[in-house]
Amino acid sequence: MTGRLSRRAATLVALLVVALFLLPWVAGHYPVYLAMQILILAVFSLGFNLLFGYTGLLSFGQAGFFAVGAYGCAKILLAVPNLLLGILGGVAAAGVAALLLGILSVRHTRIYFSMLTLAFGMMIFSIAWKWRDYTGGDDGLVGVPRAPLEIPGVFTVSVAALDRYYYVVLVLSLVAIYVMHRLVHSPLGLTLQAIRDSEVRAEFAGVPVRKYRLAAFTIAGLYAGLAGALLPPLENTVTPPIAHWSTSAEPVLATLMGGIHAFSGPIVGAFLFLVIKDVIFRFTEYWLIWFGVIVVALVLGFPGGVMSIFEKRARAAPRDEEPA
Amino acid sequence: MTDLLATQGLSKRFGDFVAMNGVTLGLPAGRLTAIIGPNGAGKTTFINLATGAHLPDTGTVFFKGEAITRLAVHRRIRKGLSRSFQIMNIFAQLSVLENMLVPVLARHGRAGIPSHRIERESAAIAEARALLREIGLSGEERLRAGALSHGDQRLLELGIAVAPAPELCFLDEPSSGLTPVERARVLDLIRRFSAERRTTFVIVEHDMDVVFSLAQWIVVMNRGQVLAEGPPAEIRENRAVREVYLGELA
Numbered sequence: 001m002t003g004r005l006s007r008r009a010a011t012l013v014a015l016l017v018v019a020l021f022l023l024p025w026v027a028g029h030y031p032v033y034l035a036m037q038i039l040i041l042a043v044f045s046l047g048f049n050l051l052f053g054y055t056g057l058l059s060f061g062q063a064g065f066f067a068v069g070a071y072g073c074a075k076i077l078l079a080v081p082n083l084l085l086g087i088l089g090g091v092a093a094a095g096v097a098a099l100l101l102g103i104l105s106v107r108h109t110r111i112y113f114s115m116l117t118l119a120f121g122m123m124i125f126s127i128a129w130k131w132r133d134y135t136g137g138d139d140g141l142v143g144v145p146r147a148p149l150e151i152p153g154v155f156t157v158s159v160a161a162l163d164r165y166y167y168v169v170l171v172l173s174l175v176a177i178y179v180m181h182r183l184v185h186s187p188l189g190l191t192l193q194a195i196r197d198s199e200v201r202a203e204f205a206g207v208p209v210r211k212y213r214l215a216a217f218t219i220a221g222l223y224a225g226l227a228g229a230l231l232p233p234l235e236n237t238v239t240p241p242i243a244h245w246s247t248s249a250e251p252v253l254a255t256l257m258g259g260i261h262a263f264s265g266p267i268v269g270a271f272l273f274l275v276i277k278d279v280i281f282r283f284t285e286y287w288l289i290w291f292g293v294i295v296v297a298l299v300l301g302f303p304g305g306v307m308s309i310f311e312k313r314a315r316a317a318p319r320d321e322e323p324a
Numbered sequence: 325m326t327d328l329l330a331t332q333g334l335s336k337r338f339g340d341f342v343a344m345n346g347v348t349l350g351l352p353a354g355r356l357t358a359i360i361g362p363n364g365a366g367k368t369t370f371i372n373l374a375t376g377a378h379l380p381d382t383g384t385v386f387f388k389g390e391a392i393t394r395l396a397v398h399r400r401i402r403k404g405l406s407r408s409f410q411i412m413n414i415f416a417q418l419s420v421l422e423n424m425l426v427p428v429l430a431r432h433g434r435a436g437i438p439s440h441r442i443e444r445e446s447a448a449i450a451e452a453r454a455l456l457r458e459i460g461l462s463g464e465e466r467l468r469a470g471a472l473s474h475g476d477q478r479l480l481e482l483g484i485a486v487a488p489a490p491e492l493c494f495l496d497e498p499s500s501g502l503t504p505v506e507r508a509r510v511l512d513l514i515r516r517f518s519a520e521r522r523t524t525f526v527i528v529e530h531d532m533d534v535v536f537s538l539a540q541w542i543v544v545m546n547r548g549q550v551l552a553e554g555p556p557a558e559i560r561e562n563r564a565v566r567e568v569y570l571g572e573l574a
Contacts, residue, residue: 206430
C-alpha cells in the first residue's frame with residue numbers, strides 16, 4: 001500500500017537523477033539524443049501502464065494520442081514559436097481526444113476495448129495521412145522549430161541546442177514520473193487496481209467504475225500527448241507513422257519487458273527497448289528478427305517483467321517501516 | 325413492518341428461459357430472511373435484479389419507498405444496498421487491508437482522490453482495520469487477498485459487503501465450501517452484524533441447517549415464482565414446500 005521508497009531505492013533514484021542531469025556534460029550528442037528518446041518512451045509507457053497494469057485495460061490505440069500531441073505541438077510551434085505553448089497545446093489536444101474517444105471506449109472491456117482503441121488509433125492515423133491541408137499528408141509537418149521556452153514579459157530561454165532541449169525533456173519527464181507515482185499510490189490508484197481485479201466487486205463496493213475508467217483513459221491520453229509533444233522539437237518533423245498501431249506496440253512491449261506490476265517497469269522497459277534496439281541496429285540490417293528473439297526471450301524468462309525480480313525480493317525482505 | 329426493499333411484478337427472461345416470473349415480495353427492515361429453492365428457482369436472479377446486476381424485463385424494485393429499478397449499481401450501494409456473490413469475488417491482487425479500504429473510501433466519497441498518498445486517509449484506514457478486527461483477519465492485513473484460505477476469503481467477502489454500511493445486505497450462499505468451524509464463524513458474524521450494525525440480511529442458502537438456525541423468515545422460490553413465505557416453523561410444515569424442495573432432501 002505504501003508508496004514510500006526504501007532508503008536504498010531513494011538513494012538509487014537520486015543518483016540516477018544526478019547522472020541524468022550530468023549526462024550532457026560527460027557524453028556526446030548521440031547518448032543525449034538516445035536518453036531523450038528513452039525518456040519520451042518512458043512517459044508514453046507510464047501512461048499506457050496506468051491503463052493496462054493498474055486498470056486492466058489493454059489499449060492498442062495510444063499512438064493516436066501520441067500523434068495528436070505531436071501534431072498539436074508542431075502546428076502551434078509552426079504558428080507561434082513558443083515551446084511552452086506548443087507542449088501545453090499538444091498535451092491539451094491529446095487529453096480532449098482521449099476524453100472524447102474514452103467516453104465511447106470505456107463502455108467495453110477486454111478484447112472489445114482493445115479492438116475499439118485499435119480502430120480509433122488507426123482512424124487518427126488515417127486522418128494524419130489523408131488530411132493533407134492540415135497535417136501535410138504523407139510528407140508530414142517539416143521545419144518544426146525548437147522554439148524558445150518563454151513566458152512573454154517574464155523570461156525567455158533559448159533551447160535551440162540539443163543539450164538545452166534535453167533539460168526540457170528531462171525536467172518534464174521527471175515531473176510526469178513523480179505525478180504518476182503519486183497517482184498510483186493515491187486512493188484513485190487503489191480504486192483503479194480494484195477495478196482491474198474485479199469490476200463487478202468494485203461497482204458493488206460503491207465505485208462508479210465507468211467514470212474511473214474514463215479518468216484513467218484520459219490521464220493515459222495526456223501522458224501519450226506529453227510524450228508526443230516532446231518529439232517535434234527534437235526531430236523538427238512529424239510524420240503519420242507515429243500514429244500507426246506499430247507505434248502503439250512500443251509502450252506495450254516496453255511495459256511487458258520492464259514489468260506491469262512494478263511502478264518502474266515501464267521506465268526500465270523503455271530503457272531496455274531502445275538500448276537493445278540501438279545495439280542490434282549497429283550490427284545487422286535484420287535487426288527486427290534479433291530484436292524479436294530478444295523480446296520473446298525476455299518475456300519468457302521474466303514473465304512479470306525484469307522488475308518483477310526486484311519486486312519479489314522487496315516483498316520477501318522485511319519492511320523497514322509500518323504503513324500508517 | 326415497513327418494507328425496506330419491495331418488488332412488484334418482477335420478471336426476467338434469458339432467451340426462452342423464464343428466470344423470474346412476476347415476483348412481488350417485501351423485505352422488511354430488521355428481519356433476517358432466507359431465500360431457498362431448488363437449483364434454477366430464481367434466487368440469485370432475484371438478488372441480481374434487486375441490486376442492479378441485471379435489469380428486469382418488467383416490474384419495479386423499490387428501496388425505502390423509492391423506485392430504483394433502473395438506478396446504477398454504485399448509486400444503489402450509496403443508498404444502502406449491498407451484496408456478496410455466490411462465486412468468490414474479492415480483489416485478489418490487493419492486500420487484505422486494501423480490499424477493505426476500497427468500499428470504505430467509496431462510502432466516504434474519497435475513492436477518486438489522485439493527489440495524496442493513501443496513508444493520509446487515516447480515518448478510512450482505521451475504519452478498515454476495525455472491520456478486519458471484527459471479522460478476525462487483522463493479522464493478515466498485509467497478505468495478498470488471493471493467498472488467503474477459502475474460509476478467510478469468505479470472511480473477507482462478508483467484510484467487503486458490510487463495509488459500505490448497508491441497511492440491506494444480500495448474501496449469496498455465504499457458507500458454501502466452508503468447514504463446520506468456518507461456517508459457525510460466518511453465521512456468528514452475520515448475527516453480530518445484524519444486531520450491532522442494524523443491517524438487514526437476506527441470505528440465499530442451500531444448507532438447511534444454516535437456514536433454519538439463522539432465518540426469522542423464509543421465502544421459498546420455485547421456477548421463478550414465490551411458492552411460499554413465512555416463519556421457519558410454518559415453512560417446515562408447508563406441504564407444497566416439502567414436495568418441491570425439502571422433500572427432495574428426505
